[in-house]
Amino acid sequence: MxxxxxxxxxxxxxxxxxxxxxxxxxxxxxxxxxxxxxxxxxxxxxxxxxxxxxxxxxxxxxxxxxxxxxxPAAPVQASAPRQAPAAAPAHPAREVIDLLWFNPASMLRIRKHPAWKDLLADVKPRPDDEDLDDDAPQGKRPSAKDRRDILAILARGKPLTVDALDQVIADAIGDDGAFTPPLALVAGELELLFDEVETLKALVAAVSPLAVRDKRLKDAVDAIHEAFKMPWVQGATSVVEGMTAQLKDALAQSAKEVNLRTIDAHVERALLENRLFQKRMVMSQTRIRTLLHAPGGGARVAAFVPESVGKELPACVRFGARVMAELRLSPDHRDKAMLRVIAVSGVIRNWRSGWR
Structure with a gap:
């Protein structure tokens, strides 16, 4: 029981x-x-x-x-069907090195550099090397071998950062104190600087329609027009930069309904489209002054390219770049070193997104 x-x-x-x-x-x-x-x-x-x-x-x-x-048996829940892993793209995203310009006259010295001799020994001709049409007239077109070799160094060479250039300078000073400018492959972010006078002119053009109904802004614009009548003003970059700052300040105080970023974007686009870059007389030539920044900011160095190269640069204020340059002591007291660029390439992080 x-x-x-x-x-x-x-x-x-x-x-x-x-x-x-x-x-x-x-x-x-x-x-x-x-x-x-x-x-x-x-x-x-x-x-x-x-x-x-x-x-x-x-x-x-x-x-x-x-x-x-x-x-009663609990209802069996059908498991979600396993999804097949996404197929890898046929062309995976990777950095692309786009050669923008190089100086063929520097190739002899570049090929002698011990850091790149072994690399160049492995470079093989490609079937389409001779098919490249860069619109250069006959006799001035660089050889396919020159282009192939400089592109190989820019793409496969181990670049320095801007932070490492101090040591490169120190190593180039001999026991007797003589400095021999070395070649260096440097990677970073290349910033294009705009001509100070052209920047002020573009800003005045963008602001003038607003000055019609704003007395303070009109007075600032009129003062700039009067200053430009003096021939020495356009060569005094510090004075021009001061007038630009004053005009922006007047715009900020007067036109509250105007988005200042919109004005700046308009000015920047006009300067980029017309290639109105900052220029300096360096080593007996007029050259475009740019700044090469270390990745993530911090150190930077002035990098000078020939004036004619401005037409080859992308329409971006700042972009990834690798430059082959001669490292020199700067004649400008504000900089201790500078780069005389002999080759420059853009670095596109993802070719599907372009230069962004």
Whole structure:
């Protein structure tokens, strides 16, 4: 005779195993999918046969002497179909080195450099080398070998950063103190600087329509027009930069409804489209002055390219670049060193996104 609280056994004499979907949780408490539901508060886990079962107990357990009823199997949830991994693009994104310009007259010295001799020994001709049409007239077009070699160095050579140039200068000073300008392959962000006078002119052109209804702004524009009548002003870059700052300040105070960023973007676009870059007389030639920045900011160095190269540069204020240059001590007291660029390439991080 079963004792109170015992579960009745079937004729075989073995206790009925719980349903396969009923399993204890790691904590011992029945919970979660596949576990028995928690007992309602105030309801005994197993009814006492000596007591009269309540309707709720009978509904859940039946009589105390009957075996535990089979619980309905929990619905099996279909697992989500596994998605096949996305196919790799046919042309994975990677850095692209785009040769913008180089000086063929420097190739003899470049090929003699010990750091690049082994690299150039492995460069092989390509079937399409002679097919490149760069619009250069016959006789002035660089040879396919020159272009192939300089591009190989720019793409495969190990570049320095701007931070490392101090050590390069120190290594180029002989025991007798003589300095021999070394060649260096340098990577960074190349920033194009705009001509100071042309920047002020473009700003005046953008602001003039607003000055019609704003006396303070009109007075500032008129003062600039008067200053430009003096021939010495256009050669005094510091004076021109001061007038530009004053005009921007007047614009900020007067035209509250005007977005200053919109004005700056208009001026920048006009200067870029017309290639109105900052120029300096360096080593007996007029050259475009740019700044090569270390990645992430910090150190920077002035980099000078021939004036004619301005037409080859991308229409970006700042872009990734690798330059081959002669490292020289700067004649400008504000800089200790400068780069005389003899080759420049753009570095496109992802060719699908362009120069951004």
């Amino acid at each position: 079963p004792l109170p609280g015992d579960v009745a056994l079937p004729p075989s004499g073995h206790a009925i195993a719980p349903p396969s979907l009923v399993r204890p949780s790691p904590s011992g408490d029945p919970s979660g999918p596949g576990f028995l539901p928690a007992y309602p508060a105030g309801l005994d886990a197993v009814p006492d046969p000596a007591k009269k079962a309540s309707i709720g107990q009978m509904a859940m357990f039946g009589s105390a002497s009957s075996p535990l009823p089979d619980l």
